[in-house]
Amino acid sequence: MKILKKGILILSIALFAFNFSNAQDEQPTMFVVHTDNVKFEMMPKYEEIALKFKQSCEENDMKDMSWTTISVEDGRYVYVSPIKNMADLDTNPMQGLAQKMGKEKMGKMFDDMDECYDSHSDAIIHYVPKLSFIPEGYSTKDKNHREYHFLYYAPKNEAEMRDALGKVKDMYKTKDSKAGYEVYKSGFGSDENYFMVAIAGTDGLEIEKGGEENKKLLGNEQEAALWEVIKLATKYDKVEATIRPELSYYPSNE
Template identity: 40%
Template sequence: MKTIKKTLLLICTLCFFCNISYAQKYYQVHQDNVMPSKIWDYEKIAKEFHAACVEHNPQTTWLCATMDDMRYLYVSPMENFADLDERPFADMAKAMGDKFSEMFKKFDQCYGSHGDYIIVLDEELTYMPDGISQTQEGQDYRDYYFIYYKPKNGKNVREGMKAVKEMFAAKGSKSHYRVYRTGFGAMESYYMVAMSSKDAIDSANKQKTNEELLGPDRFETFKKVMDYATKMEEVTGEIRRDLSYAPKEE
């Protein structure tokens, strides 16, 4: 039984490293699925935790993004798997004593589930001709598109995503986007497309302009992805700079 477990872990790890060969940047994500009845309590404790981090200056970094289905994502860049063994809050927890654990007890009352996984920024599929960046000044509104697929169709979905990028580039589209894919720790395979705008109105205007630019032929290109998708999910959200964190330079 132990041999089987080790073999499966090795296969999963190898699959992950095969996937990241397409990209250069990968991230650890902590996701909290907050219950509607606890959203205000969660906001309160999240801001308290952020303030405590500013005070104690733990040596870690994350970008916070929220989605309209009350998902809170804390996204931290990773250099390698050794980062997962680090304990950036150890000194902070020691200095705060019981107050530190009490904060996380309050967090636990606010979500039905939470967990960690890794996503990869796929630069080959990302369409940002002016340079790739997770954040753009004044554009904190987000449209997220999740494209789920069976692992056996991974190559076909990827080829379809390439075709979409080529279409956007050929038409000179101004609707730029980043593409992330699931890595180690994710139970389902999907690509997540993130598009930035100033607000919902700006997003709608961009979408309309882009549809007119791409024309009706766009459906044939999108079909190259959709033919192999098992599920589609579209949500909106925003970058929460007030809950994002970076340590002060010493």
């Protein structure tokens, strides 16, 4: 793969409930997601190269790129970067890095990374503030464990799905729930339509405990409201993952 192509893919770097404290003052709503399906036996080498790439960006003070890295339990490494619009995909921020560290050196680094997986993909996702529930004081800071709930649906049912998710949010507000969550929608490059609900915690146990406490608060109304969502879904997936700050990159503001 040529360096320019790799540059566009790395721009695409970037499943979810992201920590926006490192993003712009105005929370972004559009993200490009790059996923590497890493072979299990190659994961140590892959992480070594991913760290090397991050360090190269730090050493060369690259301002035109940023990403949050997420590792999934099945071997996927997901990189998420905020973009303003689709036109951002036409830029190549890697060109500056190639000039600073040398094309051959950078090319070798990506060639080594390519050996760690047999497939990868790119897609756009959208944050949906109107369907997300962010109670006062809610924060994902230092909460790097994630539960992602994927609700797939037929395109004809999108309006109904939005309405059902909106009613769930209204219920949470009415009951003064403290269990925040973020909702994302699939975009360009996705094989199927889905809404994704992202829940953050320090670990899986904290998320489970919070879910039980919230269930008691919401009572039978929760089951009824969630049924209105589930009955519209063609498929449901739950994915657990971890935000990896050590492999993520946010440029210095200095």
